[in-house]
């Protein structure tokens with residue numbers, strides 16, 4: 001099999017005969033060999049091509065042999081590309097010039113007239129160096145990207161409204177402490193996002209952030225999931241298992257949906273938090289735990305105390321600091337930022353060229369009530385970005401799809417759970433959808449005048 005030649009070499013020397021000879025010889029060993037007599041063209045050559053090794057003469061002006069020109073061009077090359085690999089050539093080489101050239105960033109030095117085999121060995125070594133320089137360069141870029149991503153995550157908590165500014169202030173104040181934090185807020189308001197931000201800005205950021213959805217754990221699995229179990233502790237315990245508390249040791253434990261925890265399990269959780277230790281199911285050896293606790297719920301946990309559905313002593317354990325996240329309705333001024341943030345995110349993800357949301361869309365979004373908060377807004381934008389042909393997102397991109405989705409959901413709802421307003425809303429949406437948003441026709445079908453339909457649209461935020 002023919003050997004695949006690699007490496008792009010540029011030879012810069014004022015001697016045309018030398019260049020010809022070099023080209024003939026080097027082409028047998030490298031993928032591309034370019035030659036140039038005029039060093040002034042170096043910058044442009046380097047823009048047009050990424051050379052792996054530049055073989056550079058040290059003297060270009062007739063009767064000058066100081067090597068100063070070589071040093072000048074070496075410096076220019078390294079300024080243009082700090083990973084460039086330059087091998088200097090000179091007929092008047094001496095040890096001092098060689099040492100100086102290496103000190104100034106040259107990779108190696110060859111003397112004219114050269115022996116082909118020696119030149120080849122020097123260039124092969126230079127090529128290897130270039131490859132590792134490029135790998136390091138790439139890794140550094142990746143690293144930088146990762147750091148930017150991590151950094152951006154805090155910036156990814158979008159919000160400039162006064163309520164969100166307060167939330168940011170609180171996060172900054174509490175993150176560095178070990179205080180237990182309770183985050184309250186409706187579904188999709190960003191409770192988990194905030195919990196992760198607190199962890200990332202805490203002293204424990206190098207340790208684990210372990211989340212548990214208490215709303216979805218069955219009573220039977222609660223202890224095994226949280227505290228772990230020993231092999232054979234019960235029928236399905238085929239292996240030893242570390243519980244979430246132990247996994248989070250030295251880090252942060254995030255207990256989501258804590259308001260959904262039944263009372264008997266609240267007692268077990270409280271005991272673990274008070275004693276700062278857990279015992280795996282089937283074991284009698286308690287394990288010490290050191291965790292920072294962040295909890296979250298969408299339930300009105302403070303009033304649950306009065307209904308005896310949440311233990312007051314547990315609440316006191318978990319809510320040293322309380323953060324209440326506003327619903328999206330309470331921060332309508334953040335909608336433009338959020339909308340454009342998700343448009344940018346999903347345009348990149350789906351390779352589309354969508355610049356922003358139109359003003360009409362923003363106004364429309366600010367009138368909608370967003371029961372699913374930011375999660376709903378995020379998903380609506382994602383769908384719209386996938387489906388649209390517009391470069392500026394329009395109301396129909398978002399709301400027609402929303403109407404279709406809602407209609408599907410509403411068809412599943414049985415009417416006896418609804419009050420008269422809900423029924424009206426459903427009928428209005430259906431009529432609008434049927435007539436593609438045509439107000440006069442929808443009003444006719446509903447037996448309303450145009451203005452009374454408008455009034456209802458306004459009232460229901462449709």
Ligand SMILES: Nc1ncnc2c1ncn2[C@@H]1O[C@H](COP(=O)(O)OP(=O)(O)OP(=O)(O)O)[C@@H](O)[C@H]1O
Nearest residue numbers: 156157158159186187188189190191192193374375
């Ligand atoms: N301020 C914000 N800026 C940008 N994205 C956000 C913001 N708040 C929430 N999100 C995004 O919205 C989605 C829902 O957020 P998250 O899961 O943190 O909400 P949650 O309150 O924990 O929801 P649930 O109560 O349903 O568990 C996530 O994709 C999150 O990244």
